[in-house]
Amino acid sequence: MKKLSEQERRDQLRNKIIGLGEKSIRKSYYPELQQRIAELEKTNTELRQEIAVRKKAEKTNVRLEQQLQQAMKMEAIGTLAGGIAHDFNNILTAIIGYTDLARLNVEKHCGSENCPLSLNLDHLLAAGHRARELVKQILTFSRQQKRENVPVQLSAIVREALKLLRSTIPASIEIREKFVSDEGHIMADPTQIHQIVMNLCTNSYHAMRENGGILAVKLYETEMDSADIRVDRLQLRPGTFMVLEISDSGVGMNRMVLERIFDPYFTTKEESGGTGMGLAVVHGIIREHNGHISVYSEPGEGTTFKVFLPQIIASVQTHVVRQLEELPAGTERILLVDDEEFVLNLEKEILEKLGYQVTTFLNPLEALDVYDTHMDEFDLVMTDMTMPKMTGAQLVAEIVARNPQAAVIICTGFSELINERKAKALGASEYVMKPFVLREIATTLRKVLDADA
Amino acid sequence: MLELRKFVAPEFIFGAGAIDLVGQYARNFGARKALLVSDAGVAATGLTGKIAQILEEDDIDSVLFSTISANPRADEVMNGAEQYVQDGCDIIIAVGGGSPMDCAKGIGIVTTNGRHILDFEGIDNVEVPGPPLICLPTTAGTAADVSQFAIVTNVQERVKIAIVSKTMVPDVALIDPLVTATMDGYLTACTGMDALVHAFEAYVSTANAPILDLHALNAIKLIFENLPAVLQKPDDMELRGKIALASLEAGLAFSNASLGAVHAMAHSCGGLLDMAHGECNAILLDHIVAFNYKEVPHRYKNIAESIGIATAQMDSKTVLKEILLKIRLLKEEIGIEPGLAKKGARAVDISELARKAMADPCMVTNPREATVRDIEVLYEEAL
Numbered sequence: 079m080k081k082l083s084e085q086e087r088r089d090q091l092r093n094k095i096i097g098l099g100e101k102s103i104r105k106s107y108y109p110e111l112q113q114r115i116a117e118l119e120k121t122n123t124e125l126r127q128e129i130a131v132r133k134k135a136e137k138t139n140v141r142l143e144q145q146l147q148q149a150m151k152m153e154a155i156g157t158l159a160g161g162i163a164h165d166f167n168n169i170l171t172a173i174i175g176y177t178d179l180a181r182l183n184v185e186k187h188c189g190s191e192n193c194p195l196s197l198n199l200d201h202l203l204a205a206g207h208r209a210r211e212l213v214k215q216i217l218t219f220s221r222q223q224k225r226e227n228v229p230v231q232l233s234a235i236v237r238e239a240l241k242l243l244r245s246t247i248p249a250s251i252e253i254r255e256k257f258v259s260d261e262g263h264i265m266a267d268p269t270q271i272h273q274i275v276m277n278l279c280t281n282s283y284h285a286m287r288e289n290g291g292i293l294a295v296k297l298y299e300t301e302m303d304s305a306d307i308r309v310d311r312l313q314l315r316p317g318t319f320m321v322l323e324i325s326d327s328g329v330g331m332n333r334m335v336l337e338r339i340f341d342p343y344f345t346t347k348e349e350s351g352g353t354g355m356g357l358a359v360v361h362g363i364i365r366e367h368n369g370h371i372s373v374y375s376e377p378g379e380g381t382t383f384k385v386f387l388p389q390i391i392a393s394v395q396t397h398v399v400r401q402l403e404e405l406p407a408g409t410e411r412i413l414l415v416d417d418e419e420f421v422l423n424l425e426k427e428i429l430e431k432l433g434y435q436v437t438t439f440l441n442p443l444e445a446l447d448v449y450d451t452h453m454d455e456f457d458l459v460m461t462d463m464t465m466p467k468m469t470g471a472q473l474v475a476e477i478v479a480r481n482p483q484a485a486v487i488i489c490t491g492f493s494e495l496i497n498e499r500k501a502k503a504l505g506a507s508e509y510v511m512k513p514f515v516l517r518e519i520a521t522t523l524r525k526v527l528d529a530d531a
Numbered sequence: 532m533l534e535l536r537k538f539v540a541p542e543f544i545f546g547a548g549a550i551d552l553v554g555q556y557a558r559n560f561g562a563r564k565a566l567l568v569s570d571a572g573v574a575a576t577g578l579t580g581k582i583a584q585i586l587e588e589d590d591i592d593s594v595l596f597s598t599i600s601a602n603p604r605a606d607e608v609m610n611g612a613e614q615y616v617q618d619g620c621d622i623i624i625a626v627g628g629g630s631p632m633d634c635a636k637g638i639g640i641v642t643t644n645g646r647h648i649l650d651f652e653g654i655d656n657v658e659v660p661g662p663p664l665i666c667l668p669t670t671a672g673t674a675a676d677v678s679q680f681a682i683v684t685n686v687q688e689r690v691k692i693a694i695v696s697k698t699m700v701p702d703v704a705l706i707d708p709l710v711t712a713t714m715d716g717y718l719t720a721c722t723g724m725d726a727l728v729h730a731f732e733a734y735v736s737t738a739n740a741p742i743l744d745l746h747a748l749n750a751i752k753l754i755f756e757n758l759p760a761v762l763q764k765p766d767d768m769e770l771r772g773k774i775a776l777a778s779l780e781a782g783l784a785f786s787n788a789s790l791g792a793v794h795a796m797a798h799s800c801g802g803l804l805d806m807a808h809g810e811c812n813a814i815l816l817d818h819i820v821a822f823n824y825k826e827v828p829h830r831y832k833n834i835a836e837s838i839g840i841a842t843a844q845m846d847s848k849t850v851l852k853e854i855l856l857k858i859r860l861l862k863e864e865i866g867i868e869p870g871l872a873k874k875g876a877r878a879v880d881i882s883e884l885a886r887k888a889m890a891d892p893c894m895v896t897n898p899r900e901a902t903v904r905d906i907e908v909l910y911e912e913a914l
């Protein structure tokens with residue numbers, strides 16, 4: 079390599095000072111740095127948001143998990159308590175029966191109504207009756223009591239209960255009502271629903287006894303579709319629910335108490351004579367009505383109960399009349415089968431409003447007998463799926479065997495897993511889901527009847 | 532005129548209150564913890580404490596590194612780099628004169644390149660730039676806050692090494708003339724003369740350029756007109772501002788055009804005898820002007836015009852005489868006495884001083900190519 083002359087060396091160094099070829103000029107390193115900082119900040123923000131979302135989801139999960147556990151616990155307690163109560167009821171029957179007998183015998187022997195033995199037996203009888211009351215409550219909680227479900231306008235019952243409460247609750251407690259949906263109906267035992275309102279409101283009153291406050295009662299609707307996480311976790315049927323919200327501004331509850339409030343015999347009101355059965359009974363009633371109860375409370379912040387009850391279509395008269403003109407109607411003759419009288423009547427009314435001629439049967443066997451002899455007098459058969467004596471599927475099979483051209487619609491509740499393919503396989507023309515949606519039933523009917531014609 | 536040139540300078544804020552922006556600028560870099568590089572003298576004035584407080588208000592921690600000599604030494608730079616890493620700093624803020632600022636530049640490149648500071652000696656030997664560096668100059672002369680130079684003393688070899696690289700240009704300079712009022716008279720004089728020499732050498736440098744000429748000439752004019760006055764009225768902030776501006780302009784010029792024999796020789800004196808840099812420069816300037824003059828008389832004529840010498844009727848020799856007279860008068864006026872001997876240089880040191888000056892990168896752009904013998908003669912004259 080040629081050795082550089084002094085002049086060349088100097089020129090080379092001079093050019094380096096001027097530095098045109100330099101890559102590492104500091105300024106060029108700024109944008110990268112700033113860009114990197116910006117990127118990191120953005121990533122950071124995104125990460126923070128993600129963490130927040132996750133935390134929220136975890137919280138929801140924990141809450142739902144707790145609700146599930148609670149439901150399972152209540153189920154177990156209910157089964158246990160119900161079993162014991164039944165056995166105990168039998169024993170009580172013997173105790174009370176023989177006490178009654180003994181009383182009669184004592185009166186005969188003693189000849190006096192004021193016989194000390196007789197008085198003792200009276201006390202024994204009174205205690206026996208108190209025990210039977212208790213057993214009845216336990217049976218309500220454990221959902222083993224027979225009840226009469228009818229369509230009920232929830233707001234009417236709540237209003238009635240509140241009227242009663244207003245006269246007993248002191249003026250230091252203000253009662254605020256807000257009925258967003260006044261019309262909503264549920265399928266329920268009115269006495270039991272009344273009991274729920276009375277129980278919850280009495281609890282609220284107790285929480286505010288010292289300092290007074292506000293008892294707020296709200297009634298509104300909410301939709302839960304099958305994608306709603308609550309449906310799965312709380313084992314509710316998707317659909318419209320009436321929500322009865324009862325909140326107080328009272329002393330509130332801590333976690334320990336909250337976890338146990340629905341347990342039978344758990345009470346915080348020993349001095350004032352609480353039995354610990356109030357909320358347990360409420361819980362039992364609500365589950366029996368396919369509903370759900372949730373509670374939110376913080377010490378010193380008051381308590382809110384939310385009761386979810388499935389809504390039904392009941393106000394047929396008002397609604398059908400208004401929508402009738404727009405709905406596809408007809409005058410064909412329909413044979414309608416459902417083992418539940420209320421449902422049967424409701425469906426009949428709906429179909430008649432649409433103009434159809436309806437013949438109803440509670441018993442599928444009877445329906446089949448009539449169909450045998452008067453096949454030509456019916457244009458369409460509509461049947462429930464789940465029935466004693468003969469299921470809807472069997473009935474459809476029999477009808478199709480007699481008349482392969484028969485137009486048949488199967489009605490099915492949520493619990494019966496049926497889809498279009500299954501319905502067709504049974505020989506039915508169509509299927510509809512219960513509870514009825516007016517427009518859907520009207521459209522389906524027309525579709526089936528017109529296809530036949 | 533048509534030679535390809537680039538102009539390198541940091542973003543700088545000039546004016547009263549500039550240092551108050553340090554928190555905002557540090558935050559712009561995303562800084563969390565700053566290494567404050569300063570010296571004991573500056574720290575004693577409370578300025579570093581004030582800076583730390585401003586940073587604190589912007590939620591930036593800081594740690595002080597102030598064990599620095601008047602001419603920063605290689606091991607001091609290495610210590611500073613160690614502290615930077617140990618304390619987990621992510622920005623360097625230099626507060627002070629040339630020494631802390633040069634030291635801060637050194638600390639930066641040592642931490643990012645992981646090499647010894649002396650490895651970077653010479654022109655363009657720095658691979659990776661350092662972390663963000665903000666300079667807050669407290670003197671008006673060094674211009675290390677805008678330059679691509681850093682001078683570090685190699686104690687073993689008793690030599691000052693120059694590191695010249697675009698990576699050494701700070702990221703931000705916050706030039707606050709009010710802060711320079713903390714200097715005493717003699718330091719004001721010496722640093723002011725440093726700025727004057729920067730401007731002289733940049734203007735006659737073989738790497739000069741038109742855009743740099745403007746700054747160099749204006750700096751020379753400002754120093755001649757205002758340096759004696761500021762010594763008379765040290766609290767006149769207008770005058771302080773003019774000297775600070777002169778320093779800045781001289782810095783912009785020399786950072787891009789480089790320097791010459793005065794600086795090469797002064798670095799040599801600083802390395803061998805630990806003499807004050809500005810003072811050395813001042814003593815040597817007129818000798819080197821006389822030596823260089825015949826190579827670029829037209830450029831010296833422009834300098835003469837800018838300092839009020841009416842050259843129109845003068846022949847070339849008279850112009851030189853007038854310039855030298857002006858320089859000597861200025862030095863006299865501001866109290867810098869001639870003679871390196873008074874500052875500790877001896878005749879026996881001259882050959883080593885000359886040898887080391889010849890190796891200094893600043894010698895490359897001196898307008899007149901010098902031999903070792905030329906330099907020895909210049910030292911002898913200045914002794």
